[in-house]
Amino acid sequence: MYVMAGKGTASVGQSRGMHASNAYLTHRKNVLVVEDQALLRFLAADMLEDVGYNPILAATADEAMDILSKGETVDLVFSDVNMPGRLNGLDLAETVGARWPQIGVVLTSGAYLQEKRPLPNKAMFLPKPYEWEDVYRALKALQH
Numbered sequence: 001m002y003v004m005a006g007k008g009t010a011s012v013g014q015s016r017g018m019h020a021s022n023a024y025l026t027h028r029k030n031v032l033v034v035e036d037q038a039l040l041r042f043l044a045a046d047m048l049e050d051v052g053y054n055p056i057l058a059a060t061a062d063e064a065m066d067i068l069s070k071g072e073t074v075d076l077v078f079s080d081v082n083m084p085g086r087l088n089g090l091d092l093a094e095t096v097g098a099r100w101p102q103i104g105v106v107l108t109s110g111a112y113l114q115e116k117r118p119l120p121n122k123a124m125f126l127p128k129p130y131e132w133e134d135v136y137r138a139l140k141a142l143q144h
Contacts, residue, residue, distance in 0.1 A: 028052055028053065028054050029053055029054065029075040029076055029139075029143065030053075030054045030055075030056055030072075030073050030074050030075050030076070031048050031053045031054065031055050031056065031074075031075065031076045031077070031078055031139065032055075032056045032057075032058060032064055032067060032068070032072075032074045032076070032077045032078070032079075033045055033048065033055050033056065033057050033058070033078050033079075034058045034059075034060070034061055034063075034064045034077065034078070034079035034080060034083070034089065034092065035059070035079070035080045035083070036059055036060055036080065036083035036084055037080075038059070040080075041057055041059065042057075044078060045057055047132050047135070048078070048135075048139075051136055053076075053139070056072060056074065059083075060083055060084060060085035060087075061079065061083060061085055061086075061087035061088060061089055061091060061092040062085040062086050062087055063085075064077070064079065064092055065087065065092065065095065068096065068099075068100065074100070074103055075103065075104075075143070076103065076104045076105070076106070076139050076142055076143065077092070077093070077096055077103060077104070077105040077106070078105075078106045078108070078135065078139065079092055079093070079105065079106070079107055079108070080107075080108055080109060081107050081108065081109035081111075082109055082111060089107050089108075089109070090107065090117060090119075092105070093105040093107055093119060093120055093123045094117070094120055096120070097120025097121060097122060097123060098120075101120075101121070101122065102122075103122070104122045104123070104124075104139070104141075104142025104143065105119075105120065105122065105123040105124070105142070106123070106124050106125075106126060106135065106138045106139060106142065107119070107123060107124070107125045107126070108125070108126045108127070108128055108130060108135075109125075109127065109128060110127070110128035110129070122142055123142075124138045124141070124142065126138060
């Protein structure tokens with residue numbers, strides 16, 4: 001069960017998934033969900049958990065970096081681009097690509113990526129609004 005946290009409050013926690021038998025996955029993967037809007041963060045966690053992923057939640061890219069730096073096992077990152085804090089989602093993707101190149105990153109935004117920086121090798125962009133099937137396909141593609 002999730003309890004929604006207000007903006008800026010800690011929301012890090014692992015989910016214990018109940019629906020691990022889905023065609024998308026053969027092994028549970030930890031997905032770091034980075035979204036500043038609590039409702040979207042928890043919706044993403046529920047949707048990912050429903051297909052067998054284990055979501056780990058962060059409200060900002062700065063919080064996500066803390067999680068990664070502490071050695072939390074993360075297989076994939078699903079992150080918004082625009083959020084408060086020192087880092088945005090694109091900064092996070094670049095840092096993950098440089099420090100943890102084995103971790104795939106799916107970035108999403110309702111606004112066009114205004115920064116013309118190239119995405120790291122193991123990163124993809126999905127514009128909002130997106131279909132969850134597209135999110136699942138992108139995460140699956142980045143697992144290889």
